[in-house]
Structures are given as C-alpha cells and as structure tokens.
Amino acid sequence: MTPHPATIVLRLAALIFVVASCFPVGILAADAPAAPPAVTVSQPIRRELAEWDEYTGQFAAKEYVEIRARVSGYLTEIHFADGQIVKEGDLLFVIDPRPYEATLAAARAQLAQANAQVDLATQQLNRSAELRKKDFEPASNYDQRVSDLKVATAATESAKAAIRSAELNVGFTRITAPLTGRISNHQVSVGNLVSGSDSATTPALTTIVSLDPIYFYFDMSEGDYLTYQRATAAGKLDEARDSSPVYVRLTDETEWPRRGLLNFIDNQVDRGAGTIRARATFPNSDFFVTPGQFGRIRIPASERYNAILIPDGAVVTDQSRKVVMTVKDDGTVEPKVVRPGPMTDDGLRIIRSGLAPTDRVIINGLVRARPGAKVTPQPGKIETAAQP
Numbered sequence: 001m002t003p004h005p006a007t008i009v010l011r012l013a014a015l016i017f018v019v020a021s022c023f024p025v026g027i028l029a030a031d032a033p034a035a036p037p038a039v040t041v042s043q044p045i046r047r048e049l050a051e052w053d054e055y056t057g058q059f060a061a062k063e064y065v066e067i068r069a070r071v072s073g074y075l076t077e078i079h080f081a082d083g084q085i086v087k088e089g090d091l092l093f094v095i096d097p098r099p100y101e102a103t104l105a106a107a108r109a110q111l112a113q114a115n116a117q118v119d120l121a122t123q124q125l126n127r128s129a130e131l132r133k134k135d136f137e138p139a140s141n142y143d144q145r146v147s148d149l150k151v152a153t154a155a156t157e158s159a160k161a162a163i164r165s166a167e168l169n170v171g172f173t174r175i176t177a178p179l180t181g182r183i184s185n186h187q188v189s190v191g192n193l194v195s196g197s198d199s200a201t202t203p204a205l206t207t208i209v210s211l212d213p214i215y216f217y218f219d220m221s222e223g224d225y226l227t228y229q230r231a232t233a234a235g236k237l238d239e240a241r242d243s244s245p246v247y248v249r250l251t252d253e254t255e256w257p258r259r260g261l262l263n264f265i266d267n268q269v270d271r272g273a274g275t276i277r278a279r280a281t282f283p284n285s286d287f288f289v290t291p292g293q294f295g296r297i298r299i300p301a302s303e304r305y306n307a308i309l310i311p312d313g314a315v316v317t318d319q320s321r322k323v324v325m326t327v328k329d330d331g332t333v334e335p336k337v338v339r340p341g342p343m344t345d346d347g348l349r350i351i352r353s354g355l356a357p358t359d360r361v362i363i364n365g366l367v368r369a370r371p372g373a374k375v376t377p378q379p380g381k382i383e384t385a386a387q388p
Contacts, residue, residue, distance in 0.1 A: 036373070039365035040380035041327050045309040046357055051341060051350065052298040057218025061209035061291040062281070063179050068204050069196035070172040071095060075188055082185035085287065086177045086208065093186075093205060095194055097173040104166035111159035117152035125149050172196070181210040182287070209291050214284040216248055216260070218297055219275040225265075231302065246280045248297045250289070258282050258289075262299060307341075308355055309348040311382055314363050315340055324355055325362040325369050327377045333362070333369045346384035 077094035080086055125145040177183070184207045188194060196202060220228075247256035260282035269276045280297060282289070289295075315338065316323050323335045336359070341350030355361070362369050363382060369375055 036331060036376045037365065037368035038376045038378055039327070039362045039369055041360040041377040042363050042380045042382050043359065044351065044355060044357055044361060045348065045382055046306055047309055048304055049307050049344065049350075050304045051301040051307075053220070053224060053301045053342070054296055054298045055218040055220055057216050057295060057297055059289055059291050059293045059295060060215045060217055061181070061211070062213055062215050063181070063210040064291075065178050065208045066204040067092065067175060067178075067206050067208065068200075068202045069093070069095060069175065069194045070198060071100065071169050071196040073097075073099065073173065073194060073196070075190050075192050075194050078186055078190055080183055080186075082183070084183060085181070085211075086183045087180045088177055090177045091174060092177055092183070093175040095173040095175070095196070097170055100166060100169040100173060104163065104170055107159060107162040107166045111156065111163055114152065114155040114159045118149070118156055121145070121149035121152040175205070177208060179208060179210055181208045182290075183208050211287045211289075211291075212284045213260075213281045214289055214291065216280045216282060216295060216297055217277060218280075219270075219273070219277055222269050222274045222276065225269070225276050228301070244300060246297055246299045248280070248282060248295050250293065250295050256298065301342075308351045308357060309344065309382075310351060310355070310361050311363055312343065312347065312349040314361055314366070315349055316366065324351070324359075325366060325371075326355075326359045327362060327375060331374045331377060333371055333373050333375055335371045348382070348384060 073095040075093060076096050079091045079093070086092070125148070128141060128145040186206050187203065188205055194205070244262040246260055246262050248258045248260060249256050260280045262278065262280045264279040266277040280299075310324065314324055316325065318335070318337075321337050322340050324338050326334050326336055328334050336354050338354030339352045341352045343349055360377060362375075363380055365375075
C-alpha cells in the first residue's frame with residue numbers, strides 16, 4: 001500500500017530534525033568571531049593642588065592651673081558657679097581673714113614699739129656722744145649705746161617684715177583667678193576647714209583651663225617626620241619648626257573650618273613608639289572646643305603642583321604593588337605599576353608616579369580586562385564624589 005504524500009513529507013521532516021540535532025551548530029554554520037569585551041576608559045585628571053597628611057590628636061589647654069589655698073582657715077565665701085567662664089582677677093574663694101587681720105595688727109604694734117626703741121636708743125647715743133667728747137663717760141658705755149641703737153633698728157626691720165608677711169596672709173584669704181578660662185567645680189564647700197600651704201601636695205580647691213587659644217597635640221611616625229625633614233631640606237616646604245598653616249576638624253565635622261599654626265615639634269623621637277610629638281595652636285574665641293576633645297589635623301606634605309588624579313577604584317593590588325590598567329592604541333590592556341598618594345577631598349586618588357597624563361585608564365569594567373588581552377575601549381568621564 002502506497003503511503004499518503006502528506007505522511008511522506010512529515011516523515012522526511014522528522015528525519016531531517018533528528019539528523020540536525022546530532023551535529024553542533026558550528027558544523028552547520030560558520031562561527032562568528034566574538035568581539036573584545038567593552039571597558040570604559042578616560043585620561044587622568046590634571047589639577048593643581050597641595051598634598052596633606054592627616055593625623056588624629058587631642059586638644060589641650062594652653063594654660064592649666066590648680067587653685068590651692070596658701071593659708072589655712074574656714075572657707076566663708078564662694079564667688080563662682082561651677083563650670084562658668086572666669087576672667088583673670090575675679091574673686092573665687094574667701095577664707096575667714098580675721099585671725100590674719102589680728103596678726104597684722106599685732107605686727108603693726110610691734111613696729112610701733114620697735115620705732116620707739118629706736119628713738120630712745122638714738123637719744124641715749126647722742127647724750128653718750130656728748131659726754132664722751134668731754135671724757136665724762138667710759139668708752140664701753142658709748143659702745144653699748146651704739147649697739148643698742150643697732151639692735152633697735154634691726155627690730156624695726158623685723159617688725160616691718162612681719163607686717164609684710166601678715167599682709168600677704170590677709171591677701172591670701174581672698175583667692176582670685178590667675179587667668180581667663182573655664183573653671184571646674186569647687187571641691188570644698190563653705191564652712192569647711194581649708195588646709196593651706198605653699199606645697200604642691202595641698203588639695204586643690206578647683207582648676208581653671210584657658211580656652212583661647214587652644215593647643216592640639218598629635219604624634220607622627222618617624223617615617224613621616226623624616227619625609228617632612230627631607231622636603232624641608234630640599235626647599236619644598238617651609239621650615240619644619242616654623243609656623244606652618246594647618247587645619248583641624250572635630251569628630252563630627254567633614255570640612256576643615258579651623259585654621260591654625262604648627263608651632264612645636266619635640267626634640268626627640270619616642271624610642272618605644274617610634275613617633276614624635278608635634279603641636280599646633282588654634283584660635284577658639286567662641287570657646288566651642290574643650291580641652292581633651294579628639295580631632296583630626298592635616299598638615300601640608302608638599303607645595304602646590306600639577307597632580308594626576310584617578311578614581312580610587314581604578315587602582316588594583318598585585319601582591320605588594322599597586323597597578324593601574326591602561327589601554328594601548330591597538331586595544332591591548334597594559335598594566336602600569338604606580339605609586340599612589342593620598343585621597344583628595346572629592347574622592348580621587350593622587351598618583352605620584354608611574355602614570356602619564358595621556359594614558360587611557362580603565363575606570364569601569366576591570367573584571368573584563370586581562371593584561372595583554374584585547375578590549376573595546378569606550379570613552380568615559382571621571383566623576384568626583386559629591387561634596388557634603
């Protein structure tokens with residue numbers, strides 16, 4: 001029985017499908033060559049800037065004073081509120097002055113008595129001198145009168161010294177602020193007996209710290225200090241121990257609103273830590289910054305120059321080296337070893353060496369770039385981070 005023509009066609013089509021499925025597509029059709037992967041490239045940004053080194057440090061008062069009593073007695077008055085701003089010469093404490101006023105009165109009376117003795121000794125010496133001229137009095141009596149006058153005069157000077165000491169003690173009962181700044185809380189309340197002396201072991205009544213200007217201390221590594229010294233010796237920076245402008249910010253700030261001067265670098269490197277202490281001073285007229293706060297300081301690490309900038313993400317690490325992938329004119333990926341510098345405020349990385357201004361740097365698609373492989377470069381633009 002002859003098959004129906006339609007059945008023959010269907011069987012033939014099924015046979016062709018089975019045969020075709022047994023062979024790869026590449027045998028049935030010629031393979032099309034794959035295009036090199038696409039990457040985004042851009043030339044580095046050229047910008048005139050100065051490099052900065054940043055360190056963490058702590059603010060400190062320029063002047064710090066512990067207020068101690070120099071005389072003993074009962075505390076009768078306190079003339080400040082804890083934590084307030086006091087000015088130099090403001091009255092802070094009053095110790096009962098009556099015992100010392102009595103001592104002063106006794107010293108003045110002693111001076112009057114000594115003056116009377118001087119007057120008497122002077123008169124007796126004058127009489128003795130007249131008698132001695134006429135040889136009516138022995139020389140020993142005259143010598144005694146001279147000695148009596150000297151003793152009376154010395155007693156006068158002793159009484160004057162006692163008065164000065166008593167006056168000082170009376171003055172010490174009124175304790176005033178030695179400087180302008182913020183005062184701490186009082187450690188002794190009114191009515192308590194205060195023990196006073198000239199010893200540093202005497203308990204402090206309170207403390208005062210100055211606020212304007214304010215110091216900022218920080219430590220830099222020996223390597224950073226050596227680099228700083230080399231740059232100074234080469235004339236690339238101002239004298240290291242001279243007044244160099246620096247900037248500081250608090251922990252919650254993103255800008256650098258406070259400008260100060262680097263005015264001190266220590267005379268030796270700490271042997272244990274391998275760091276050297278430095279100090280900057282900043283104006284603090286609004287008393288906003290408090291001693292003891294932490295902050296971040298940046299100091300100039302170079303003069304202004306034309307720097308090469310690229311995105312930080314374009315720098316890759318190859319073991320201990322930093323590498324930037326570039327694209328040659330023929331589309332070949334060429335890695336270049338670079339020496340990166342610090343970051344700029346807008347999020348770009350400074351490249352100190354290893355990269356030319358005309359190099360085409362891969363800024364996007366690094367995962368598709370292999371050294372020596374071909375890529376399809378597509379022009380792009382280096383974007384800076386948005387400023388806060």
